Amino acid sequence: MIFVETDNVDKVDGFMEKKKWKSYDYSLIITIVLLSLFGLVMVFSASMVSAIQWYEVESDYFFKKQRFIMITSLVIFVFFAMAPYRWWSQKFILIPIMLCSIGVLGGLLVYGHVAGNAQSWINIGxxxxxxxxxxxxxxxxxxxxxxAKKQSYINDFNRAIAPPLVYLVIVLVLIIKQPDFGTAAIIGLIAMMIIFASGVSYKMIARFIGIGVIAIVLMVLFKNLFFTDEQLSRFSTRSNPFEEMQDSGYHLVNSYIAIGSGGVNGLGIGKGVQKLGYLPESHTDFIMAVIAEELGLWGVAFVILSLAFIVFRGLMIGMRSTDAFGSLMAIGISSMIGIQAFINLGGISGVIPLTGVPLPFVSYGGSSFLQLSVAVGILVNISKYAYSESINNTKESKTDISNKRSTVSNKTVPFRM
Incomplete structure (x- = not known):
């Protein structure tokens, strides 16, 4: 991948640009919209009983909230899809949001609201x-x-790689202290993907892998320092949840039952059984289990293929962009969606321990959906500029070829018998 310096926003930048609508990646946008609408329907199906039984509200309570979140997210998505993505690299924007993020995460440890055994929430009315x-x-x-700014000396660990990791470590420590190991793991893996994609040498990548292995070994040896008793129980029940099906294995066992009951064609939308009080958090973390039970293999395939397409398009946008900042952001955003989807699906299927991570674009959740709207809005904006750059490069190449042909045609060609 070849990066070029882009200190200034290119000539076509502007909040409202003419003749740029065709540059958007509509296949990506349509896939995100369809998956989100599908998720809205499944949120209603998964929550209509638990809303009454557990939360004592109307059956469509979570459906209405998710619909409002989607409408709000649409406005946010449009803004970030139209605003030039290079804005966000400006220091007067980036530094304040970094400092605010540290301040808010630190404040959560004192004033945060506890939900799901984690002090990760802020209540504003x-x-x-x-x-x-x-x-x-x-x-x-x-x-x-x-x-992106350190491309000329990216393999210098002390100057290029290490300084940004200070902010990353502070963020990870504050999130782990909540405790929210799932989100911390996602952020850590995203950071690794961005570093690997930044152009570092294979020697540097091997160095990071070695550090990662050492970190995992230390967490295993001193697991009581890193994990709560509840988190440790998720590791032990993953291998055989049926031994503790009335305790720590309850969620996973009912997830297995829901997935196994659906088969190929499913029981029919709205006809699932496990959501009737057996499967907790059926509209959030375990919504894929409800999809498997009600829509079977076809529903599961639709979700997985849609997410895979979004990740694939994101990676292609990153590879196509010649701007280091845009390329790394596209790879980071698509990696985030893929990693989060893997952790959610791996948790409900017993491949990895449960972490309480929502399924992107499908699970109920305001913060998750709003954040995804910001991220994919930026991704769509990057795709627009990457497309424009490729068109301009193609035109320039054609012009160069045409000029060369014109030069050749003007030369005197010897007459041959």
Whole structure:
């Protein structure tokens, strides 16, 4: 991948640009919209019983809230899709949001609201916000902007790689202290993907892998320092949840039952059984289990293929962009969606321990959906400029070829018998 310096926003920048609508990646936009609408329907199906039984509200309570979140997210998405992505690398924008993210995460440890055994929430009147969700995007922007500026000496660990990791470590420590190991793991993996994509040498990559292995070994040896008793129980029950099906294995066992009951064609939308009080958090973390039960293999395939397409398009946008900042952000955003989807699906299927991570664009959740809207809005904006750059490069190449042909045609060609 070849990066070029882009200190100034290119000639076509502007909040409202003419003749740029065709440059947007509509296949990506349509896939995100369809998956989100599908998720809205499944949120209603998964929550209509639990809303009455557990929360004592109307059956469509979570459906209406998610619909409002989607409408709000649409406005946010449009703004970030139209605003030039290079804005976010400016110091007067980036530094304040970095400092605010540290301040808010630190404040959570004192004033945060506890939900799901984690002190990860802020209550603002009737609105509940999870700041760590938005920190994912802030970390992507910061690391991408920093490593893009350090391209000329990217393999110098002390000058290029290490300084930005100070902010990353502070963020991870504050999130782990909540405790929210799932979100911390996602942010850590996103950071690794951005570093690997920044152009570092294979020697540097091997060095990071070695550090990662050492960190994992230390966490295993001193697991009581890193994990709560509840988190440790998730590791032990993953291998055989049926031994503790009335305790720590309850969630996973009912997830297995829901997935197994659906088969190929499913029981029919709205006809699932496990959501009737057996499967907790059926509209959030375990919504894929409800999809598997009600829509079977076809529903699961639709979600997985849609997410895979979004990740694929994001990676292609990153590879196509010649701007280091845009390329690294596209790779970071698509990696975030893919990693989060893997952790959610891996948790409900028993491949990895449960971490309480929502399924992107499908699960109920305001903070997650709003944060994704910001991220994919930026991704769509990057795709627009990457497309424009490729068109301009193609035109320039054609012009160069035409000029060369014109020069050749004007030369005197010897007459041959």
């Amino acid at each position: 009737p609105i509940r916000i999870q700041p760590s969700e938005f920190v994912k995007t802030i970390v992507i922007i910061y690391l991408s902007a920093t490593y």
